[in-house]
Amino acid sequence: xxxxxxxxxxxxxxxxxxxxxxxxxxxxxxxxxxxxxxxxxxxxxxxxxxxxxxxxxxxxxxxxxxxxxxxxxxxxxxxxxxxxxxxxxxxxxxxxxxxxxxxxxxxxxxxxxxxxxxxxxxxxxxxxxxxxxxxxxxxxxxxxxxxxxxxxxxxxxxxxxxxxxxxxxxxxxxxxxxxxxxxxxxxxxxxxxxxxxxxxxxxxxxxxxxxxxxxxxxxxxxxxxxxxxxxxxxxxxxxxxxxxxxxxxxxxxxxxxxxxxxxxxxxxxxxxxxxxxxxxxxxxxxxxxxxxxxxxxxxxxxxxxxxxxxxxxxxxxxxxxxxxxxxxxxxxxxxxxxxxxxxxxxxxxxxxxxxxxxxxxxxxxxxxxxxxxxxxxxxxxxxxxxxxxxxxxxxxxxxxxxxxxxxxxxxxxxxxxxxxxxxxxxxxxxxxxxxxxxxxxxxxxxxxxxxxxxxxxxxxxxxxxxxxxxxxxxxxxxxxxxxxxxxxxxxxxxxxxxxxxxxxxxxxxxxxxxxxxxxxxxxxxxxxxxxxxxxxxxxxxxxxxxxxxxxxxxxxxxxxxxxxxxxxxxxxxxxxxxxxxxxxxxxxxxxxxxxxxxxxxxxxxxxxxxxxxxxxxxxxxxxxxxxxxxxxxxxxxxxx
Numbered sequence: 010x011x012x013x014x015x016x017x018x019x020x021x022x023x024x025x026x027x028x029x030x031x032x033x034x035x036x037x038x039x040x041x042x043x044x045x046x047x048x049x050x051x052x053x054x055x056x057x058x059x060x061x062x063x064x065x066x067x068x069x070x071x072x073x074x075x076x077x078x079x080x081x082x083x084x085x086x087x088x089x090x091x092x093x094x095x096x097x098x099x100x101x102x103x104x105x106x107x108x109x110x111x112x113x114x115x116x117x118x119x120x121x122x123x124x125x126x127x128x129x130x131x132x133x134x135x136x137x138x139x140x141x142x143x144x145x146x147x148x149x150x151x152x153x154x155x156x157x158x159x160x161x162x163x164x165x166x167x168x169x170x171x172x173x174x175x176x177x178x179x180x181x182x183x184x185x186x187x188x189x190x191x192x193x194x195x196x197x198x199x200x201x202x203x204x205x206x207x208x209x210x211x212x213x214x215x216x217x218x219x220x221x222x223x224x225x226x227x228x229x230x231x232x233x234x235x236x237x238x239x240x241x242x243x244x245x246x247x248x249x250x251x252x253x254x255x256x257x258x259x260x261x262x263x264x265x266x267x268x269x270x271x272x273x274x275x276x277x278x279x280x281x282x283x284x285x286x287x288x289x290x291x292x293x294x295x296x297x298x299x300x301x302x303x304x305x306x307x308x309x310x311x312x313x314x315x316x317x318x319x320x321x322x323x324x325x326x327x328x329x330x331x332x333x334x335x336x337x338x339x340x341x342x343x344x345x346x347x348x349x350x351x352x353x354x355x356x357x358x359x360x361x362x363x364x365x366x367x368x369x370x371x372x373x374x375x376x377x378x379x380x381x382x383x384x385x386x387x388x389x390x391x392x393x394x395x396x397x398x399x400x401x402x403x404x405x406x407x408x409x410x411x412x413x414x415x416x417x418x419x420x421x422x423x424x425x426x427x428x429x430x431x432x433x434x435x436x437x438x439x440x441x442x443x444x445x446x447x448x449x450x451x452x453x454x455x456x457x458x459x460x461x462x463x464x465x466x467x468x469x470x471x472x473x474x475x476x477x478x479x480x481x482x483x484x485x486x487x488x489x490x491x492x493x494x495x496x497x498x499x500x501x502x503x504x505x506x507x508x509x510x511x512x513x514x515x516x517x518x519x520x521x522x523x524x525x526x527x528x529x530x531x532x533x534x535x536x537x538x539x540x541x542x543x544x545x546x547x548x549x550x551x552x553x554x555x556x557x558x559x560x561x562x563x564x565x566x567x568x569x570x571x572x573x574x575x576x577x578x579x580x581x582x583x584x585x586x587x588x589x590x591x592x593x594x595x596x597x598x599x600x601x602x603x604x605x606x607x608x609x610x611x612x613x614x615x616x617x618x619x620x621x622x623x624x625x626x627x628x629x630x631x632x633x634x635x636x637x638x639x640x641x642x643x644x645x646x647x648x649x
Contacts, residue, residue, distance in 0.1 A: 039106050042139040046102050049133055056095040063292045064125055064264065066273075067094055078280060080223075081271035083112050086122075101125055105140060112270030120145035121270055124263035124292070148266055155197050155228075156185040157258050160293070162249040162286075162323075163198070163231075164313050165238040166331075166426055167470045169503045174242070175475055176459060177309040177429065179283045182231050182248070183262070194232045199265050201226050201285045203275035217277040224275035224285070226268045239331045240390035245424055246329040249313070252321055253293055261293035279305065283312040290316070297322075308458060310429035310468070317430040330422045332387040336510065338422045339380050347377060352509035355381040358405045371413055378410040379417050384510050425471050432468015433625050433648040435459050441629075441644030445485075446526065452483035452494060452642070462502065462585055463595055463619040464648075465627060472504035472545070472555055472585065479521075485532070492532060497521035504555050504585070506547035515543045515557055525569060526638040527609075533569035541581065554586040563601055570607035577603030579611075591621040612636060625649065 055061055065085075067075040077084075077091045085091055087100035104111065104118035105126060112121040119126045120143055129135070135142075161182040168174040180200040188196060203222040205213065216222050238244045253261070268289075273280055284307040287299040302315050317323050330338070340348050347369075354360050354377060366374060385403035389396045437456045442449070457478035460469045476497050483494035498520045505513035519539040524532050541561030548554045562578040583597035599613040614634040621627050625648040633640040 038139065042136070043103060043106060046133055046135075046140075047099050050098055050102065050129075051095070053132070055129070055132055056098045060128060060292070060295050061094060061098065063288065063295060064128065064267075065090070065094065065097060066288060078273060079271055080274045081113075084271035086111065086118065098129075102129065105129075108143065112267075114147075114270050116145070116147065117143045119143040120148055122267045123148055124260065124267050127263060148263075151228075151266065152262065155183050155262065156187075157183050157262060158186040158188070158255075159184040160251045160253050160258055160261060162251060162313070162316060163234070164247040164249070164309065164429060165234075165242075166245045166247075166429070167310075167473070167475075168238075168242045168244050169470065169473045169475065169501065174244075175501070178238070179286055179309045179312060180234065181286060181289070183228075183258075184250070194235060196231045197228050198231050198234055199226060199228055199286070199289070200234065201273075201282050204272075214277075217275070220274035220276045220280070222275040223272040224280070225272050226265060226285075228265075235329065236390065239329060240387075243331040243333040243387070243391065245331050245334055245426060247313075247428055248327040248329065249317065250324045250327075251290075251316075252324045257293040261289050264292045265289055279303070279307055281307055281309075283307050283309040287312060287315075306457070308435045310432065311435055313428075314430040314434070317428075326428065328422075328424055330424065332383065332390065333511065334425060335422055336380060336383045336387060337425070339376065339383065339420060340510075342376065342420060343380070347373065349509060351377040351380045352384075354378065354406065355384050355402065355510070358402070358409050361409050371415055372418055375410065375413050375415055376418055378406055378413075382406045382410065426469055427467050429468050431624070433460075433465050433627075435648070437464075437646055437648050439629075439644040439646040441642055443640065443642035445640045446531075446638060448485050448487040450483050450485045452481055452644075454479065454481040454495075454644070456480075456497075461500070462504075463593055463617050463629065465619070465621045465624070466587075466593070472506070474500065474502040476500040483524075490532070492524070493522075493534070494524050495522065504545040504557050506545045506555055508547070515545045515559065517541050517543075517559060517561070525567065525635065527567070527569040527636075528571070528607075530567075530569040533567050535569065536566040537563065539563040543581075552587050552589070554584055556582075556584050558582045561601070563603075565603075565606075570609075572606045575603035575606035575609060577601050577605065577610075583615075593619045610636075 050056065062075070066078040068078055070076055075092065075094055079085075079091070082091075085097055086104050087093065087096040090097035090100060101118065101122065108117045110116055110121075111118050114121050123145060161184055163180050163182055165174075165178045167177045180198050182193070183197050183199065184193065185196050201224055203217065203224050205222055209216065212221070235246065239246055273285060275281065284300065284303060291297045291299055297319065299312070299315055303311070340351070343351060350360065350365065360366055361374070361378070366377070369377070382403055385399050385406065388399045389403065392399065435458045437454075439454045440452070442451045444450075456476060459475045459477055461474045461476050462472070477499055479495070479497040480493065481495040482491065484491045500519045500521065502517035504515045505511070507513070517540065519537060521537055523535050523537060525535040527533060539561060541559035543557060543559035545555050545557040548556060559581045560578070561581060564574070564576045566574045579599065579601035581597055581599040583595065586594045588594055595615070595617045597613075597615045599611070601611045603609050603611070612635070615632065617629065617631040619627055619629045627646045629644045629646060631642045
């Protein structure tokens with residue numbers, strides 16, 4: 010070969026290497042060390058270990074193999090990393106030798122996936138000379154800002170008026186070193202939530218059910234979450250401080266940092282706000298197996314129940330009342346005339362100059378003004394429109410309050426709904442027997458969730474009902490017929506008692522199927538869509554009662570009707586009464602007139618009584634009447 014040809018060949022080879030990316034040019038010693046690390050990891054089967062699976066969120070497939078619940082391809086460093094733990098481990102080790110930015114955060118792999126790096130370094134005893142550690146300034150600054158000492162699980166109670174919050178919400182608070190009760194609100198949180206476009210409209214529930222939104226981890230300040238849940242949405246907050254060590258807190262934060270590089274597909278009922286928080290806790294303490302408790306759906310209250318049941322995991326519990334709870338409980342310390350005067354003061358602070366107000370003790374005057382100010386703070390936070398008038402009225406009240414120059418009375422503010430973990434479990438099964446139109450029957454009911462008005466109320470939002478996916482099978486003895494008696498897709502009802510300060514409407518919606526007797530058809534399936542708007546009042550004639558009335562519309566579909574359907578409207582009145590701590594009574598009466606389709610009317614009566622045996626056991630007796638149809642049912646119910 011001539012010298013000219015040799016020069017041309019050398020030029021081609023040099024040009025080829027100059028076009029390669031920097032990561033493709035490997036130091037031979039680095040290649041050797043990488044091979045040693047991969048061999049060591051393979052021999053010790055690190056890719057099969059639980060902690061590696063927790064870091065990558067792998068779940069075992071029914072027919073073998075693994076699939077990660079993580080859905081962002083940028084989270085994986087191997088093309089097959091979502092399905093192959095070994096390939097992902099090898100690719101991760103390979104990328105540790107590169108300073109090339111990866112992930113959404115665009116950092117070197119050692120910093121973007123810092124939890125992986127530290128776990129593998131511990132297990133494989135990295136040689137810092139042969140694999141030099143990267144400086145991770147962004148992570149160090151973030152960790153310094155958090156100033157972490159401990160972790161607290163936060164539960165915001167259910168908010169029925171928002172479908173995404175109907176079952177409550179959980180997130181974590183990173184408690185700071187030197188934190189006090191007064192400064193804890195300045196701590197940061199770890200929150201997982203769906204990114205929902207403002208114009209999602211009717212697609213919102215559908216996408217939420219089927220994973221159409223992306224879920225991201227964020228670290229907003231706690232005071233913003235308190236304002237959102239406690240002040241704007243008026244949800245009580247429970248705080249569960251966890252007993253994690255300093256090293257476990259560090260592990261949790263490292264994994265939370267690397268989860269900022271990716272998203273999960275968000276499912277309202279399964280992979281939701283609570284589910285992926287559990288995986289963070291599991292990596293902090295791999296002896297925990299929290300996500301294994303949830304196979305079909307994940308209810309935030311159930312996750313609290315699982316965590317609270319784990320011996321020694323919860324150190325202490327604190328309660329942070331919502332604005333509305335604060336006001337309602339303070340008003341309980343007032344007499345009837347003082348409650349009325351406080352409501353009037355909210356609108357006209359000049360009433361503080363009247364003889365009626367002046368003859369009260371300074372402590373009572375202060376309490377009345379505090380309640381009036383609390384009301385305007387509640388309105389300012391919860392109203393979405395112009396609140397300049399509310400702010401002006403509150404300033405006037407505060408100015409009058411400051412003239413008293415005495416501190417506010419320290420009052421005990423008790424929650425209306427107790428801690429979620431002491432309430433009944435969210436699924437329910439019942440067996441029962443009864444009588445219907447000269448026939449006897451036995452029935453079995455299974456309900457996926459969550460709570461109805463007659464269920465034991467402790468641990469749940471008072472006067473609210475959310476029933477999801479309920480199915481009842483019944484066997485009639487005289488006709489020897491077994492059939493699906495009732496099916497409920499969703500049955501939601503919210504009673505909001507009105508008083509001199511609060512004027513929220515009550516509402517309900519029900520979608521499902523029931524069995525009716527109509528036009529000679531003895532047992533006919535009847536599809537139901539019902540919705541209503543109304544009002545409720547609270548009284549104390551017996552112990553505590555809620556009286557309510559609804560105007561409602563209903564559409565039915567059944568072969569029992571001449572035109573297979575009917576559409577109409579009417580109203581319902583009723584009473585819900587707490588007779589004792591264990592015994593509850595509900596009475597309702599309804600009249601509906603159907604003007605479209607099968608022109609008919611319907612008069613209904615219902616009486617139901619529940620007696621609580623224990624946290625997850627109850628007895629129920631019910632009577633239902635519709636035109637020419639009477640039904641008496643006794644059931645034993647268990648929650649699971």
